[in-house]
Each structure stands twice: as C-alpha cells, then as structure tokens.
Amino acid sequence: MLRAEQAAGSIQKGVQDAYDQGLLCAECLGDAKYQVTLSDGSEVVLPPQINEIFVFCVVSDHYPALTFQSRQFLKTRDVPRVRAAFITDVFLIDVLTELLTSPLHLLSYIARRTRYGDRLMAAQEMTILGYHLRHNLWFDDEQKLVHMDEGFSLGIDIAMAARRRALPGAATPPGLLTHHEGTTLSRILQEIQVRPEPAVLDQGFQLLELDGPTRDDLNRLIDGQAQQAARDGKPHSLALMFADKSGLMVLISAENDLEASQRLAVLTTRRKYLQKADLWFGLCLAPDQARLRFGMRLAEPWHQDDQLDAAVAREEQVPPVSRNAAMRQVLRGGEGNQKIGRNDPCPCGSGRKWKKCCGP
Structure with missing residues (x-):
C-alpha cells in the first residue's frame, strides 16, 4: 500500500x-x-x-x-x-x-x-x-x-x-526504416517531407500508416504506371482507398502544371464522390522516376450532387476486380490478352522474374 x-x-x-x-x-x-x-x-x-x-x-x-x-x-x-x-x-x-x-x-x-x-x-x-x-x-x-x-x-x-559506443550490431532496427529503403514510395516520402504544402504533408502521414504488403503493392503499381506513361507519353492514374475511408488518387503525367492540376482535380473529385468519402488526397508524379510534382487535399464533407452523379455514372458501371487482377492489368498496360512468361522479367521493374514477383 x-x-x-x-x-x-x-x-x-x-x-x-x-x-x-x-x-x-x-x-x-x-x-x-x-x-x-x-x-x-x-x-x-x-x-x-x-x-x-x-x-x-x-x-x-x-x-x-x-x-x-x-x-x-x-x-x-x-x-x-x-x-x-x-x-x-x-x-x-x-x-x-x-x-x-x-x-x-x-x-x-x-x-x-x-x-x-x-x-x-x-x-x-x-x-x-x-x-x-x-x-x-x-x-x-x-x-x-x-x-x-x-x-x-x-x-x-x-x-x-x-x-x-561503436559496438557491433545493426545501427538501424530492421523493419519500418529498412524494409522499403530505396523504393519509389520511400523516395516520394523523402520529397514530401521537404515540401511546405499542408496537403502534401498530410498525404505523407497517410502513406506512413500503410502496412507492408500495401506499400509493396503501391510501389509496384506506381512503378508500372510510370513506365507506361514514359513509353506512351499519356497520363496514367491509380486510386487507393484506406481503412479510415479516406483515399489517394495518383496521377502520372508529363503535361504542363495547369493541365495536370486540372486533370488531377477532376479525377480526385470524382473518385472522392464515388466512394462517398469526406477526405481524399491527390498526388501528381512525373513519369521520369515517378518524381513528386504537386499534391492536393479535398476535405469537404460528402454531399449529394446532381452534376457529379452524372459525371461518375459511367465509373459506377465498371465492375470491381480483385487486387491481384488489378495489379496484373496495370502491369500489362491494361491489355488482358498479353501473356507474360513465368521466367520473363516482371513489368513492374523490380528486376526479378514474373513468377518471383507480381505473378503470384
């Protein structure tokens, strides 16, 4: 006592x-x-x-x-x-x-x-x-x-x-700080932390909360889309929804800032409305090594809008696919009939064989 x-x-x-x-x-x-x-x-x-x-x-x-x-x-x-x-x-x-x-x-x-x-x-x-x-x-x-x-x-x-004390051992504990070192997402986070825009910094906090498998998938998706954008010169995008019902729209585009910002605003607004979310982030990356260009943050509470209903009507008709199917579609450039051999290099750019990387 x-x-x-x-x-x-x-x-x-x-x-x-x-x-x-x-x-x-x-x-x-x-x-x-x-x-x-x-x-x-x-x-x-x-x-x-x-x-x-x-x-x-x-x-x-x-x-x-x-x-x-x-x-x-x-x-x-x-x-x-x-x-x-x-x-x-x-x-x-x-x-x-x-x-x-x-x-x-x-x-x-x-x-x-x-x-x-x-x-x-x-x-x-x-x-x-x-x-x-x-x-x-x-x-x-x-x-x-x-x-x-x-x-x-x-x-x-x-x-x-x-x-x-200069004793033998790992100077950085293995895990969060080492697992994704050198990846595209890690580089984007490094670029985010030196940017003063609140919208971009808030997205950095959201990305840090992703679990390991989700970060691995996002790395591969961004790398695959960036490679496609570099090859065909066209804008490419992907969307990700988080556990707290917020989300992220990533646009990879070589357009000028005005065109790219307008495109990102439309994509982000529509995806946020489609998911009935109160918070959605948008990031614009350059095709060259997926470098960060700018970002945006939409934090207005969701409310019904007739114009947006019409704008997203076609998107609502597209049936959802599994994460693995979406991954394969993105890495193959959207062409479902394109075959990738088990021992071929993975299109995500990892340098590993397809069977050892995104194939499973």
Whole structure:
C-alpha cells in the first residue's frame, strides 16, 4: 500500500501538475480572449484553425515505470482538439530524435502513439517505440487493449549501442526504416517531407500508416504506371482507398502544371464522390522516376450532387476486380490478352522474374 501511495505521489509531482498546465494552455489556444506573446512583447500569430494539439510531459529522470504508473494514477480529462498526453522521459526523446531523423516519421509516430493512448499496455515507453520500428504502429478499432512484450525494445538497445559506443550490431532496427529503403514510395516520402504544402504533408502521414504488403503493392503499381506513361507519353492514374475511408488518387503525367492540376482535380473529385468519402488526397508524379510534382487535399464533407452523379455514372458501371487482377492489368498496360512468361522479367521493374514477383 505504501509503494502505491509513493508511486501516486511521484506521478502527482512529476506528471499531473505538468499535464494540468498543458491542458490549460491548450484550452487557451484559439480562444479570442487570449493572446500569445514572446518575451519581447511581440505577438505570435497563430493559424486561423488549430485541428490538433499535443501535450508533452517529459521528466528529466530515468523512469522506466513511468508509462505503467501514469496509466494507473494520472487523472485525465477530455478536451476538444487535444490528443492523449505523451508522457515520457528525456531519454526516450533522445532515442526518438536519434532513430526517427525524418520530421515526417517523428510526427507520424507521436500522432499514432497519442491516438491509441491507454489502449497500449507496456512496462515502458521504449517497448512501444520498438514495436513501431519493427511492425509500424497501427491497430484497428476492434483491438481495445494491446499488451506488448519487452522483447520489442531489443532492436533499439542494439542500435543505440552501435551508434553511441561503436559496438557491433545493426545501427538501424530492421523493419519500418529498412524494409522499403530505396523504393519509389520511400523516395516520394523523402520529397514530401521537404515540401511546405499542408496537403502534401498530410498525404505523407497517410502513406506512413500503410502496412507492408500495401506499400509493396503501391510501389509496384506506381512503378508500372510510370513506365507506361514514359513509353506512351499519356497520363496514367491509380486510386487507393484506406481503412479510415479516406483515399489517394495518383496521377502520372508529363503535361504542363495547369493541365495536370486540372486533370488531377477532376479525377480526385470524382473518385472522392464515388466512394462517398469526406477526405481524399491527390498526388501528381512525373513519369521520369515517378518524381513528386504537386499534391492536393479535398476535405469537404460528402454531399449529394446532381452534376457529379452524372459525371461518375459511367465509373459506377465498371465492375470491381480483385487486387491481384488489378495489379496484373496495370502491369500489362491494361491489355488482358498479353501473356507474360513465368521466367520473363516482371513489368513492374523490380528486376526479378514474373513468377518471383507480381505473378503470384
């Protein structure tokens, strides 16, 4: 009983007060009654609309049980726009910034870690990060509680020892950061993170949440469409719908910016309407190595429209096909009667034989 009281007291002093202060500041953001100023008195101009606020509570001591005890003793409350607090120590922040050097990867992890909040059970925060680096942190709504084994932190221990002490071992834990290295999608994500447009950055976060097989398929589809566009000089497109009912339209075109942007807007708008989605992204790539040109984000709530009904009428009549059938159709250039031998090079450009790549 005494130990429980001591733990509760430690959380009160080290976390609870900071958490309450963070919530108070979050409630003031966006409220016209308050003004944010710097120490010199100059005003900080905030965005007109703040959609999400993250509260960080970071302690300076090494506190392995912080995650577990915070789950037990921290008194939380729901505030609009505020995600679950990210409670950790300064040592995890050091590891995060060491391994997730890309701002896109870092912010994506923090957004997902706080999204799941109390659904994740682990003895320490390092375990959850280790799972993310191995498998990409994502769970569906049916998984109400996930308990993670301490073994997931082993890859981080090896990587930090290799980086900081020059000991033998993998300096980057195998998994999320290594599996897709050098692929087209990885290069697109690198291009996205240096672009200041919110629409493009939001799409980067969405792409990072894809599971491994889906990212593999998307890589092959984009490579196949880019090769076709380079061969015939015509625009090619593909659409992908995500688990949260949002989607992505990819246009690969050598048209000028005005023509390509108009085409992408039409394709994205129609696909979003057809799927009755509230959010849809569009990316335009150049046929030359599928380089990123620009992007767009449509986030208006879906509503019925007579003109769009007529525009998508023909698309609705096209029967859906399986993912494998769609993959074969794209890689063969849409010609269903074109034969590809089992030992022929795969049209996706991977360099492997058809039977070892997209054939299965």
